[in-house]
Amino acid sequence: MIYELTEHFNSNEFDCRDKTITPMHVRANIQHLATALETIHNFYAKPILVHSGYRSASYNNVVGGSSKSFHLLGKAADISIEGVEPRALARLLAFCMQMNIIPTGGLGIYKTFVHYDTRGYFVTWKG
Numbered sequence: 001m002i003y004e005l006t007e008h009f010n011s012n013e014f015d016c017r018d019k020t021i022t023p024m025h026v027r028a029n030i031q032h033l034a035t036a037l038e039t040i041h042n043f044y045a046k047p048i049l050v051h052s053g054y055r056s057a058s059y060n061n062v063v064g065g066s067s068k069s070f071h072l073l074g075k076a077a078d079i080s081i082e083g084v085e086p087r088a089l090a091r092l093l094a095f096c097m098q099m100n101i102i103p104t105g106g107l108g109i110y111k112t113f114v115h116y117d118t119r120g121y122f123v124t125w126k127g
Contacts, residue, residue, distance in 0.1 A: 005034035008041045014053030014077065018062075022054050026074035030054060033077055033118055036102035043092060044081055051113050052078040070106065076117035078110075089114045090124075097122060 002012045014030045015022055022030065030053065041048050055063070055071040070076035081089060090109045093116055096102040108115030110127035 005031055006038040008038060008047070009034040009050075013050040014074065016054050016056045016059050017052065018056060018059040020056035020059065022074065026054055029074035029118070032103065033075060033116075036118065037077065037079065037116070039096065039102055040089075040092065044084060046081050046083070049080050049082070050077050051080065052076075070117035070119055075119065076106070076115060078113045078115050080113040086110060086112065086114045094122075094124070 002010050004010050005014070011022070011027075011030070014034065033053070037048055052063075052071060053076070054074040055065060055069065057072060060069055060072055065071060079089070080086065086109050090107055093102070093107055093114065097104045097107075103118040103120070104122050105119045106115065106117040107122075107124045108127050109124070115127070
């Protein structure tokens with residue numbers, strides 16, 4: 001069942017790619033994450049593509065994710081915006097975290113996407 005999370009995001013965008021049903025206890029985390037990403041969407045006024053949201057343990061293992069990945073909790077998304085370089089997107093996310101506009105978390109900068117999570121403390125890395 002697909003349901004609306006925010007004006008521009010629905011649950012399907014954050015579902016595990018292996019079609020595993022998202023556990024109920026993870027849905028609140030996904031809602032929190034989608035609300036933060038809605039703020040970023042509104043800044044750019046462009047769709048945000050969610051490459052990876054929630055991951056089941058088995059799918060996380062298949063894609064080589066960390067056993068402590070925040071994707072397992074529904075607290076992380078790998079995202080991109082057409083026409084926006086990952087470094088520029090990461091700078092906006094970092095600024096919004098510094099200004100307490102979105103939850104503080106992890107920020108991974110990769111060649112084609114940015115990882116953002118709501119872990120509660122700031123950390124950054126390059127993939």
